[in-house]
Structure formats: structure tokens, C-alpha cells
Amino acid sequence: MFSWIFPIWSQPTATTPSTKILQDPLKHRTVECLRDLVQLGGGGTWPPTATYDDSWPMSLQTYNSVFRAVEAYLPVENSSLDDACNRKIIDAFRGRMRSELARFVELQKVELALKQWESERDTSAQSAWLGFFACISFLRHAYRWGVTPIVCEAQNETSVAFPPELNIPWAALQEHFGFTSPSGCMTSICYSNMAKDDHLQYSVTVGMPELHSSTEYWNTKLVYDMEAKILPVYHLFAQAIAFMDSENPDAARDALKSANDILRTALKHFFSTMVDANISRTVWMAYVQGFQGWTLEGVDGISGGQSLIFRTLDSFLSITPFPTPEKERLHIPEAQRNWLNSLRDYGIRAVAKERGYDQITEELESLVKQLRLWRMGHMRRMQPYESVHRPERKTMTAGISVVGASNENEMIEHLKKELGRRLAQTV
Structure with missing residues (x-):
């Protein structure tokens, strides 16, 4: 009924990573779930x-x-x-x-x-x-x-x-x-x-100084661009699983080698972008992190843990424990959950070890090492952002709600324990 009013520019061109996924001829559940993520979860x-x-x-x-x-x-x-x-x-x-x-x-x-x-x-x-x-x-x-x-x-x-x-x-x-x-x-x-012409469609810093709007922009821009940079990794993960099931370990190894290279570049981009020149720590705490929280009836707001990138890496690498289906269903749309579950169900590390694919195991362990290094760096990088004193509010993160801490130092210790626990599980 409404088809005539929808613009056509949302369709990807023939050279984009999204189109490569949609046109991938491989027949495998994981590839299909990734295709649905693009088609149903992202509008193409x-x-x-x-x-x-x-x-x-x-x-x-x-x-x-x-x-x-x-x-x-x-x-x-x-x-x-x-x-x-x-x-x-x-x-x-x-x-x-x-x-x-x-x-x-x-x-x-x-x-x-x-x-x-x-x-x-x-x-x-x-x-x-x-x-x-x-x-x-x-x-x-x-x-x-x-x-x-x-x-x-x-x-x-x-x-x-x-x-x-x-x-x-x-x-x-x-x-x-x-x-x-x-x-x-x-x-x-x-x-x-993130609108198509690279601006935020909705802003909560209207009328504030430029530092406020630029911090809000870069916070979203970084999250969005990281997904764009790592989308080819998702595709390579799906292809690696399909190649494993078609008894083509060499192709699976090559896919994982390429994934390692792309991931390394993308994670460097994360740290080079998350700097005070782009994302002011004082403005971020006050005008971005707080608004993204929720803290009603036991439900939290947005957290980095909702990032599809790191959920994908954990799921692909069988880094447990996985969240319960009920907890994941809170904030993660169905198309994303189906993609994650397809990776978890396959368990590529166990399959590679069982079949004696040593070169594939080496590439997988390299991915684990990269993820560990990122989590170590993130633990250090987040501390000056989360430790900003805001006297008008209680200590809180958007994703953990109000924290039982009397000051920012206690808050940081709480967060370090939470992140340290996940780092210890990244093996």
C-alpha cells in the first residue's frame, strides 16, 4: 500500500560488502542468517x-x-x-x-x-x-x-x-x-x-555549543563506522564455516587469515578515533552516556555489550558464557540474534580441533588474541570517560544502571571488575 513512497536509494550498489553478502551463492545456514541480517535487519x-x-x-x-x-x-x-x-x-x-x-x-x-x-x-x-x-x-x-x-x-x-x-x-x-x-x-x-549524508537524524544537543554536537556525532559515527569496517569479517566468518562443511579447509584458512587482517585494521581505527579531540570525555558523560541509559523496572539502557561486532566475535570464537535468550532478546533484534546463534551452534574452534585443522586453529587463536588485546586497551581507555564527576547525578553507566558506588573511583573499580571478568573469559 505504501510502496510508492519509499525511496530507492537504500538499495546497495554492486560493489558494496552488503551486496556481496546478498549475492553470495554459498548454501549454508550461517550464510543465510547473515543474508537475513542485511536484508531483514538492515533494510538491504x-x-x-x-x-x-x-x-x-x-x-x-x-x-x-x-x-x-x-x-x-x-x-x-x-x-x-x-x-x-x-x-x-x-x-x-x-x-x-x-x-x-x-x-x-x-x-x-x-x-x-x-x-x-x-x-x-x-x-x-x-x-x-x-x-x-x-x-x-x-x-x-x-x-x-x-x-x-x-x-x-x-x-x-x-x-x-x-x-x-x-x-x-x-x-x-x-x-x-x-x-x-x-x-x-x-x-x-x-x-x-546515521543519515545517508553523514549527519545524525536525531540529536539531544540542539542549541548546545559545537563541542557537544561533535561529541554526540563522533560517538555514533564511531559505532556505525566500526560495523561498516567489520562487515567483511562477518562475511568471511560465514564463508569459513561453509568451507569447513564442504571439506575445503584451505579456503576456510584463507578466509580467516583475511578476517584477521581486516579486524586488526578496524580495531586500530577504534582507538585512533576514540580520543578527546573527537569525543570529549566531559561532554560524553553528560550528554551521551546519560541519555542512553534507562534504569526503570530493572531494565538497563544501551551498553557497548550490545555491539554486534563483539557479540559476533564472542559467538564465532565460542567465548562463553553466552547471555540467556531472555536477556539477549531484551535489546538485540531477532535478525541479529539468529546470526549470532548460527555462529554459536556451529562452534568452529571445536570443529577445527576435532578435525586436526591446525592452520585454521592458528588463525582462530590469532582472532582471540586480537580480541583480548582490544579488551585490555578498552579497559584502560574507558576509565577517564567513566570517571568524570557529575554532581547532579548518581554514578551510573548506560548499560549497568545506577551503580552502588559513593564516588567515581568506586565506580571505576566496579567497571574494571566487570570488564576484567570478560577479559578472563576471552580464551
């Missing part, structure tokens, strides 16, 4: 190429209008330390958003459009769904916090009653993408928020 590309309001059904485009109407009222340059003052700020912002939702959104039309839209299954429709996912996620996080930098008064809340205008489309998004969390995730707030 990975990382996703989301499209925005002009590609949505007319009655859903109003949500973009609501965000534009409230975006400048969310950030403040100087946070209040007074709980009563902050309660007024939060309530005023939420009241403003409810008024704009009531003014722009017609719920009956929204429900009808969502029901009709669900039948659209081509890649252009999926790109539009991803953009809508981003929009509603930003609206929900903005409503949840009421002000950014986030403050203790909001952190003290254990539940928030969201307006039906935000709950009804969210239920449709949960069903469509196959996740259960009430909060946004890395897919919606990062992967789906």
Missing part, C-alpha cells in the same frame, strides 16, 4: 540504511514533528543540583511532549497505519521501519529523563507512565523487530540514527 545494507519521516505513512510522520517541537527543550548547559527544581524541569518537559503528542498524533490513524505497514516487507519498507524505530526511541528516552544531563531526581524513579502515543508504536516496533525492552538500543539509537 549493514549497518542499516534507515530512512526517515518522508518514507513513513503520513499519520506516522507526525512523530518526527513532535521530536522537532521538543528537541531544543531537553538539554541544559548548567545542571541544577536541587531536586525540587529538577522535578519541575522534568515535569514541564514531559507536559510539553504530551501536549505536542496530543496536538500532532491521531492514535486511531496511527494504529491503522502500523497494521497496514506491517504487511510491507521489502527492503525499502524495512529501512523506513528502522528510521521510525530511531524516532520513537529518542522520544521515549527524552520523555524518560526529562532533561539532559540526567539528574538524580529522574534516576530515583523506578517506573514512568508513558503516554499511549509512545506505547502503541513501541509495541508494534517490538513485534516487528523481535525484542522486548521498553528502552531504545544500539540498533535504534546508534545504527539507525
Whole structure:
């Protein structure tokens, strides 16, 4: 019904890594799951190429209008330390958003459009769904916090009653993408928020100094670009498994050797980009990390652990323990989970060892070594970012909620233990 309104630019060109995956003739479950990740999970590309309001059904485009109407009222340059003052700020912002939702959104039309839209299954429709996912996620996080930098008064809340205008489309998004969390995730707030002309579609630093907007941009840009750089590694992993099952160990070894080379370059890019010149540690803590949190009803917000890159590496290399299906279903859409489970189910390290493929085992161990080195470096790199003092809030990470720490030093020790535990498992 809506096919005519979807732009065609989301289709990849013949030379992209995404197209190579879609056109790969290998017949294997892992290759099929990777193809579904690109086709169903990303709208024809990975990382996703989301499209925005002009590609949505007319009655859903109003949500973009609501965000534009409230975006400048969310950030403040100087946070209040007074709980009563902050309660007024939060309530005023939420009241403003409810008024704009009531003014722009017609719920009956929204429900009808969502029901009709669900039948659209081509890649252009999926790109539009991803953009809508981003929009509603930003609206929900903005409503949840009421002000950014986030403050203790909001952190003290254990539940928030969201307006039906935000709950009804969210239920449709949960069903469509196959996740259960009430909060946004890395897919919606990062992967789906990088527009085709290299800008953030939705921002929480409108009206703030340039340092704020550039930090917000580089935070998302780094996450997005890392997926783009490592997508060929995903393909090589899938091909290596297919080659193993077709008794072609030489081709599997060569694929893994190439994967090692690409991964090495990509991980260097991560550390060369995550510097204070791009991502200001003080701004990141206040205007990025806090907003991406959630801390309601035992549910956390976005964390680096949701990154498909590192979940893929862990899954491919059989680095356990794997998260429970229920926990993973919270924040990870179904197409991503299917890809990860295809890697876990195969267990390439055990297969290579059982068959005596020593050269393949060497390449696999090289991948493990790279991942260990990255985790060691990340443990050091994150400390100055997470240790910034923010007196208006409790110690918190976006992915672990409020931490029982009285100061930033205790917070860092907590995080070091968490990351150290994962490093010890990376063998």
C-alpha cells in the first residue's frame, strides 16, 4: 500500500560488502542468517540504511514533528543540583511532549497505519521501519529523563507512565523487530540514527555549543563506522564455516587469515578515533552516556555489550558464557540474534580441533588474541570517560544502571571488575 513512497536509494550498489553478502551463492545456514541480517535487519545494507519521516505513512510522520517541537527543550548547559527544581524541569518537559503528542498524533490513524505497514516487507519498507524505530526511541528516552544531563531526581524513579502515543508504536516496533525492552538500543539509537549524508537524524544537543554536537556525532559515527569496517569479517566468518562443511579447509584458512587482517585494521581505527579531540570525555558523560541509559523496572539502557561486532566475535570464537535468550532478546533484534546463534551452534574452534585443522586453529587463536588485546586497551581507555564527576547525578553507566558506588573511583573499580571478568573469559 505504501510502496510508492519509499525511496530507492537504500538499495546497495554492486560493489558494496552488503551486496556481496546478498549475492553470495554459498548454501549454508550461517550464510543465510547473515543474508537475513542485511536484508531483514538492515533494510538491504549493514549497518542499516534507515530512512526517515518522508518514507513513513503520513499519520506516522507526525512523530518526527513532535521530536522537532521538543528537541531544543531537553538539554541544559548548567545542571541544577536541587531536586525540587529538577522535578519541575522534568515535569514541564514531559507536559510539553504530551501536549505536542496530543496536538500532532491521531492514535486511531496511527494504529491503522502500523497494521497496514506491517504487511510491507521489502527492503525499502524495512529501512523506513528502522528510521521510525530511531524516532520513537529518542522520544521515549527524552520523555524518560526529562532533561539532559540526567539528574538524580529522574534516576530515583523506578517506573514512568508513558503516554499511549509512545506505547502503541513501541509495541508494534517490538513485534516487528523481535525484542522486548521498553528502552531504545544500539540498533535504534546508534545504527539507525546515521543519515545517508553523514549527519545524525536525531540529536539531544540542539542549541548546545559545537563541542557537544561533535561529541554526540563522533560517538555514533564511531559505532556505525566500526560495523561498516567489520562487515567483511562477518562475511568471511560465514564463508569459513561453509568451507569447513564442504571439506575445503584451505579456503576456510584463507578466509580467516583475511578476517584477521581486516579486524586488526578496524580495531586500530577504534582507538585512533576514540580520543578527546573527537569525543570529549566531559561532554560524553553528560550528554551521551546519560541519555542512553534507562534504569526503570530493572531494565538497563544501551551498553557497548550490545555491539554486534563483539557479540559476533564472542559467538564465532565460542567465548562463553553466552547471555540467556531472555536477556539477549531484551535489546538485540531477532535478525541479529539468529546470526549470532548460527555462529554459536556451529562452534568452529571445536570443529577445527576435532578435525586436526591446525592452520585454521592458528588463525582462530590469532582472532582471540586480537580480541583480548582490544579488551585490555578498552579497559584502560574507558576509565577517564567513566570517571568524570557529575554532581547532579548518581554514578551510573548506560548499560549497568545506577551503580552502588559513593564516588567515581568506586565506580571505576566496579567497571574494571566487570570488564576484567570478560577479559578472563576471552580464551
